[in-house]
Amino acid sequence: DAGVIQSPRHEVTEMGQEVTLRCKPISGHNSLFWYRQTMMRGLELLIYFNNNVPIDDSGMPEDRFSAKMPNASFSTLKIQPSEPRDSAVYFCASRMGGHIGELFFGEGSRLTVL
Amino acid sequence: DQQVKQNSPSLSVQEGRISILNCDYTNSMFDYFLWYKKYPAEGPTFLISISSIKDKNEDGRFTVFLNKSAKHLSLHIVPSQPGDSAVYFCAASSKARQLTFGSGTQLTVLP
Numbered sequence: 001d002a003g004v005i006q007s008p009r010h011e012v013t014e015m016g017q018e019v020t021l022r023c024k025p026i027s028g029h030n031s032l033f034w035y036r037q038t039m040m041r042g043l044e045l046l047i048y049f050n051n052n053v054p055i056d057d058s059g060m061p062e063d064r065f066s067a068k069m070p071n072a073s074f075s076t077l078k079i080q081p082s083e084p085r086d087s088a089v090y091f092c093a094s095r096m097g098g099h100i101g102e103l104f105f106g107e108g109s110r111l112t113v114l
Numbered sequence: 115d116q117q118v119k120q121n122s123p124s125l126s127v128q129e130g131r132i133s134i135l136n137c138d139y140t141n142s143m144f145d146y147f148l149w150y151k152k153y154p155a156e157g158p159t160f161l162i163s164i165s166s167i168k169d170k171n172e173d174g175r176f177t178v179f180l181n182k183s184a185k186h187l188s189l190h191i192v193p194s195q196p197g198d199s200a201v202y203f204c205a206a207s208s209k210a211r212q213l214t215f216g217s218g219t220q221l222t223v224l225p
Contacts, residue, residue, distance in 0.1 A: 033213075043203060045213070045214070091158070106158055
């Protein structure tokens with residue numbers, strides 16, 4: 001079975017450009033999470049969706065970040081405009097609703113903003 | 115304000131010996147704890163978990179201990195193997211079901 005699929009795996013862009021990261025959760029999972037990994041703060045939760053509805057976006061750093069989940073099989077995380085401090089690995093994860101704990105992560109999207 | 119803390123960024127252990135990874139938390143509402151393992155260029159994968167009603171959970175070479183009064187948990191790996199070399203994340207969950215992660219500990223098992 002396919003796991004969580006993220007694209008692109010790597011993105012290098014210049015400051016000020018728009019970045020869009022994509023995620024396809026595991027089929028049947030109805031909770032989706034976006035995390036950011038940095039050396040200083042480890043894995044930070046940015047936003048999560050339940051049944052395609054954003055539940056908590058308090059981790060989104062600022063208005064430059066936005067996330068959508070138009071349907072159960074697709075989500076995007078957009079950064080506009082991007083800044084060098086946004087450089088990190090962004091992970092998408094999904095889970096069956098109601099199951100505490102275990103998340104299934106994608107392989108991540110490594111973003112470098114020059 | 116980090117609610118889940120892993121104060122050791124790295125740990126080196128000789129193959130065959132015990133690895134002990136530590137994690138502290140501040141939120142008394144956390145009732146479920148997990149350890150994830152992450153290899154380079156891969157996403158984290160679930161390793162082992164423990165509910166707050168228990169103080170120990172064992173799965174093969176991996177054992178997680180929970181000390182609720184100290185708000186501390188630890189992961190023991192014995193015997194350690196070179197393939198265990200990875201970053202280990204501690205995570206905690208409350209009734210809200212969100213997972214809060216620590217900053218990770220890089221474990222290196224030396225052959």
